[in-house]
Amino acid sequence: MKNNQLMIRGDYLLKLNRKSPIPLRRQVEAYITNQIATGEWAIGSQLPSQRVLAERLRVNRSTVTAAFDELTAQGLIAGNRGGGTQVINNTWGLMAKQKPADWGAYVEAGQFKPNLPMIRTINQAEFIPDIIRLGTGELSPDLIPSNDLAKLFLNVSTHGMSLGYSEPKGNLRLREEVSKFLKPKGVAADPESVLIVSGALQALQLISIGLLDRGSTIVLEKPSYLYSVHVFQSSGMRFYGLPMDSEGLMVDCLSQINKERGKTIVYSISTFHNPTGKVMTSARRKSILNVCERMRLPIIEDDVYRDLWIDAPPPPSLKSMDHSGNVLYIGSLSKVLSPGLRIGWIVGERSVINRLADIKMQNDYGSSALSQWAAEECMRSGMYEAHASYVRDQLRIRRDYMLDLLSVYFSDLAKWSSPSGGFYVWLKLIPDIDPNTLFECALANGILLNPGVVYDRAASHYLRLSYAYASINEMDQAIPALRKLIVNLAEEKV
Amino acid sequence: MKNNQLMIRGDYLLKLNRKSPIPLRRQVEAYITNQIATGEWAIGSQLPSQRVLAERLRVNRSTVTAAFDELTAQGLIAGNRGGGTQVINNTWGLMAKQKPADWGAYVEAGQFKPNLPMIRTINQAEFIPDIIRLGTGELSPDLIPSNDLAKLFLNVSTHGMSLGYSEPKGNLRLREEVSKFLKPKGVAADPESVLIVSGALQALQLISIGLLDRGSTIVLEKPSYLYSVHVFQSSGMRFYGLPMDSEGLMVDCLSQINKERGKTIVYSISTFHNPTGKVMTSARRKSILNVCERMRLPIIEDDVYRDLWIDAPPPPSLKSMDHSGNVLYIGSLSKVLSPGLRIGWIVGERSVINRLADIKMQNDYGSSALSQWAAEECMRSGMYEAHASYVRDQLRIRRDYMLDLLSVYFSDLAKWSSPSGGFYVWLKLIPDIDPNTLFECALANGILLNPGVVYDRAASHYLRLSYAYASINEMDQAIPALRKLIVNLAEEKV
Numbered sequence: 012m013k014n015n016q017l018m019i020r021g022d023y024l025l026k027l028n029r030k031s032p033i034p035l036r037r038q039v040e041a042y043i044t045n046q047i048a049t050g051e052w053a054i055g056s057q058l059p060s061q062r063v064l065a066e067r068l069r070v071n072r073s074t075v076t077a078a079f080d081e082l083t084a085q086g087l088i089a090g091n092r093g094g095g096t097q098v099i100n101n102t103w104g105l106m107a108k109q110k111p112a113d114w115g116a117y118v119e120a121g122q123f124k125p126n127l128p129m130i131r132t133i134n135q136a137e138f139i140p141d142i143i144r145l146g147t148g149e150l151s152p153d154l155i156p157s158n159d160l161a162k163l164f165l166n167v168s169t170h171g172m173s174l175g176y177s178e179p180k181g182n183l184r185l186r187e188e189v190s191k192f193l194k195p196k197g198v199a200a201d202p203e204s205v206l207i208v209s210g211a212l213q214a215l216q217l218i219s220i221g222l223l224d225r226g227s228t229i230v231l232e233k234p235s236y237l238y239s240v241h242v243f244q245s246s247g248m249r250f251y252g253l254p255m256d257s258e259g260l261m262v263d264c265l266s267q268i269n270k271e272r273g274k275t276i277v278y279s280i281s282t283f284h285n286p287t288g289k290v291m292t293s294a295r296r297k298s299i300l301n302v303c304e305r306m307r308l309p310i311i312e313d314d315v316y317r318d319l320w321i322d323a324p325p326p327p328s329l330k331s332m333d334h335s336g337n338v339l340y341i342g343s344l345s346k347v348l349s350p351g352l353r354i355g356w357i358v359g360e361r362s363v364i365n366r367l368a369d370i371k372m373q374n375d376y377g378s379s380a381l382s383q384w385a386a387e388e389c390m391r392s393g394m395y396e397a398h399a400s401y402v403r404d405q406l407r408i409r410r411d412y413m414l415d416l417l418s419v420y421f422s423d424l425a426k427w428s429s430p431s432g433g434f435y436v437w438l439k440l441i442p443d444i445d446p447n448t449l450f451e452c453a454l455a456n457g458i459l460l461n462p463g464v465v466y467d468r469a470a471s472h473y474l475r476l477s478y479a480y481a482s483i484n485e486m487d488q489a490i491p492a493l494r495k496l497i498v499n500l501a502e503e504k505v
Numbered sequence: 506m507k508n509n510q511l512m513i514r515g516d517y518l519l520k521l522n523r524k525s526p527i528p529l530r531r532q533v534e535a536y537i538t539n540q541i542a543t544g545e546w547a548i549g550s551q552l553p554s555q556r557v558l559a560e561r562l563r564v565n566r567s568t569v570t571a572a573f574d575e576l577t578a579q580g581l582i583a584g585n586r587g588g589g590t591q592v593i594n595n596t597w598g599l600m601a602k603q604k605p606a607d608w609g610a611y612v613e614a615g616q617f618k619p620n621l622p623m624i625r626t627i628n629q630a631e632f633i634p635d636i637i638r639l640g641t642g643e644l645s646p647d648l649i650p651s652n653d654l655a656k657l658f659l660n661v662s663t664h665g666m667s668l669g670y671s672e673p674k675g676n677l678r679l680r681e682e683v684s685k686f687l688k689p690k691g692v693a694a695d696p697e698s699v700l701i702v703s704g705a706l707q708a709l710q711l712i713s714i715g716l717l718d719r720g721s722t723i724v725l726e727k728p729s730y731l732y733s734v735h736v737f738q739s740s741g742m743r744f745y746g747l748p749m750d751s752e753g754l755m756v757d758c759l760s761q762i763n764k765e766r767g768k769t770i771v772y773s774i775s776t777f778h779n780p781t782g783k784v785m786t787s788a789r790r791k792s793i794l795n796v797c798e799r800m801r802l803p804i805i806e807d808d809v810y811r812d813l814w815i816d817a818p819p820p821p822s823l824k825s826m827d828h829s830g831n832v833l834y835i836g837s838l839s840k841v842l843s844p845g846l847r848i849g850w851i852v853g854e855r856s857v858i859n860r861l862a863d864i865k866m867q868n869d870y871g872s873s874a875l876s877q878w879a880a881e882e883c884m885r886s887g888m889y890e891a892h893a894s895y896v897r898d899q900l901r902i903r904r905d906y907m908l909d910l911l912s913v914y915f916s917d918l919a920k921w922s923s924p925s926g927g928f929y930v931w932l933k934l935i936p937d938i939d940p941n942t943l944f945e946c947a948l949a950n951g952i953l954l955n956p957g958v959v960y961d962r963a964a965s966h967y968l969r970l971s972y973a974y975a976s977i978n979e980m981d982q983a984i985p986a987l988r989k990l991i992v993n994l995a996e997e998k999v
Contacts, residue, residue, distance in 0.1 A: 176643065
């Protein structure tokens with residue numbers, strides 16, 4: 012008997028009721044359906060042969076055949092090449108099967124075909140124990156102040172914590188803190204113009220369902236992190252990627268866009284861009300703002316890396332220079348403090364914030380009151396600022412270490428710029444290697460990579476490295492190992 | 506000058522630059538656009554007259570006229586009947602205007618036309634200070650153990666708290682607790698078959714986008730809470746409401762449905778139904794399960810009120826009797842412990858849970874790790890069970906008090922049944938009163954009602970009263986006041 016062939020439960024014989032008015036054929040059918048539905052017989056596994064089943068259930072073979080035929084008609088099982096029969100679906104599966112196109116398929120845009128299977132593999136591989144995550148865009152667990160956050164709750168009695176549903180825009184005290192937090196950054200945001208969200212991804216999701224029609228166009232940097240998440244494409248938006256130069260998103264390209272009023276929006280990670288690490292210059296920010304105002308083109312500014320500068324504070328955000336209300340600004344605690352809090356914010360024109368708040372309520376009745384309370388305490392107590400400063404110091408060490416390793420092991424194999432903040436080194440490999448092969452070989456060697464193609468189909472020579480997640484020791488192991496892999500693959504090719 | 510007429514900022518004169526190559530007309534246009542975009546001149550307000558503007562800005566009237574014409578063409582302003590000009594939109598507003606149909610309009614189904622403005626008013630009125638909320642489906646703030654929850658964090662060092670991103674299905678330890686929690690309730694749920702979500706509403710939203718096509722049909726009890734939320738209708742689903750009798754959803758009607766395979770699903774609040782308070786009998790549960798299995802019709806069982814029994818524990822859930830994997834089961838901490846935690850769960854067939862977990866990650870990268878940790882602690886430490894028992898005692902007192910008041914003040918005006926658990930009394934008024942009028946009069950008198958029409962367009966004689974939120978004192982005030990209002994409205998009509 013094959014390994015993946017299914018066992019028949021010994022006790023089932025008792026359940027076929029020969030005196031029942033229900034025909035045996037139906038009872039066999041019900042038995043198989045039940046085995047499949049309960050997951051006892053999983054999708055993809057081989058059913059016992061009709062002969063074996065008939066023997067075990069003590070029924071005629073023709074009874075089993077009739078049951079098989081019915082279940083085949085229902086789409087639950089199917090014959091395979093070897094003459095056997097396989098489970099191919101279940102009730103819920105039949106339902107889920109209806110719309111693979113919505114979540115499985117990206118919308119084509121700007122010639123970009125995202126490598127969905129690779130993104131899936133990356134997400135799953137993150138949970139492999141001991142894998143070295145060389146591209147992960149998160150703080151290393153030892154940079155997350157979990158204990159300090161827990162300690163915040165020691166003082167809770169002084170202050171009271173409301174754990175009912177929160178106001179539609181989020182806890183007012185947190186919104187006031189966000190407002191104070193943004194002021195020295197040049198962003199004048201009244202608490203009524205702030206919406207608390209469960210992280211920047213939810214911000215994008217709310218914008219996508221609340222402000223944009225299917226068929227709208229998102230103009231964005233190419234490459235961009237946004238290509239790696241489903242949020243806009245799965246709502247039927249199209250992407251229009253614009254090239255970047257050393258100053259950031261190229262403004263000339265922007266002004267040449269043939270936009271449809273109300274159906275086009277710009278998305279920019281203006282500071283410590285993901286994945287390139289670039290910072291848009293002040294001059295470029297001004298031009299982009301002017302062009303967008305003139306074209307009446309709204310901007311989503313994703314500014315979650317701002318506080319992670321290493322060499323010098325970055326230029327002011329687009330939002331800080333925005334006097335026309337054209338910019339919708341996204342911030343978050345995830346990159347500096349803790350992704351587990353799931354706290355971010357959107358700042359913008361009040362009517363837009365009201366609308367997004369309405370949609371947020373319809374989606375999840377607001378973010379965790381506990382997380383909102385902790386976020387407020389962190390910001391109010393100065394813990395956020397102190398931790399941001401600590402993280403900057405740690406990132407400097409990690410960045411410098413990675414850059415040193417790269418110059419030892421990759422100077423003949425790749426080109427890169429030194430990022431002045433954020434998490435990423437955008438590495439351009441010189442040898443011509445298939446990114447899927449490299450990704451898989453690295454994975455087989457315990458190294459998880461984020462290949463450039465995830466952020467831009469054309470970026471097949473690139474890797475997004477991150478110095479935020481992997482430890483110094485892991486870098487020490489992984490960078491030389493990666494060199495070896497690349498050299499081998501390049502040689503194989505020749 | 507009218508009250509709502511806009512002021513011109515005195516300092517603006519300085520900003521018109523007569524030496525600029527930009528024509529004055531464009532500068533005036535930019536000024537007005539800026540006033541609108543910054544919210545200085547809000548939508549709906551009256552612009553200064555062209556004459557006044559021309560004087561203040563020291564430009565020719567024709568310059569102002571040209572600017573007005575351009576902005577009218579752009580859809581930002583419009584002339585009104587009195588000969589004046591109004592702000593009618595702004596940049597973001599133009600964008601938001603594109604899709605009012607998606608969020609503003611419900612999908613028609615089963616003849617039900619939900620009263621959207623009333624639901625909006627209810628949501629907003631909940632934040633009016635001192636309003637008596639006689640229909641609110643939440644625990645009163647004094648029944649939420651905020652201090653106890655805060656104290657959980659005192660022991661945090663014994664256990665560690667991970668505040669990174671969590672696993673796709675949620676924190677494993679919490680899923681293990683949920684699994685243990687459900688076992689004595691007869692639901693055998695492996696932690697891998699549990700998905701942690703941010704409350705039951707998010708559960709529905711994930712199901713809606715992950716498993717159902719536009720145009721799918723949700724078969725549900727009529728009336729139902731589900732009619733009052735947008736989650737399915739805004740994704741283009743249709744509702745098919747079935748009547749209830751004293752045993753619950755009528756099974757004969759169910760079996761007569763002409764369903765399209767893979768496009769129809771049943772939604773039931775089987776225990777302490779919202780809004781009627783009914784409990785489906787064991788016999789009815791069995792019939793419904795059988796019919797659904799035969800018809801291969803999946804069921805969503807929304808079981809968030811189960812632990813709030815007052816007189817005796819309710820019969821086992823549909824899920825506990827489900828051996829075919831046909832039931833997707835929703836639970837939550839919101840109704841018993843704290844809505845602010847935003848923690849609920851979906852239990853179901855593993856492939857469905859995997860799919861929903863995938864979508865959850867794409868929406869918000871998982872629920873708050875802090876909330877998940879607190880939820881786990883509550884369940885593990887026995888605090889949840891202890892608090893549930895306390896809440897049951899309190900609800901008994903509140904329910905009995907409300908029923909006593911009703912028999913004093915409403916025995917000639919209404920009919921109702923005594924609920925055996927949950928939050929609600931489904932009150933059927935005898936006099937024929939327009940529900941909108943009653944709602945508005947009550948609101949004007951400081952009482953917020955949840956009229957039956959919110960849950961079923963045909964339920965115009967009903968009110969959903971809740972004994973969970975309003976205090977005994979508030980009931981003492983509001984029930985007699987409500988009697989007076991209803992008597993007056995009934996007399997007016999005659």
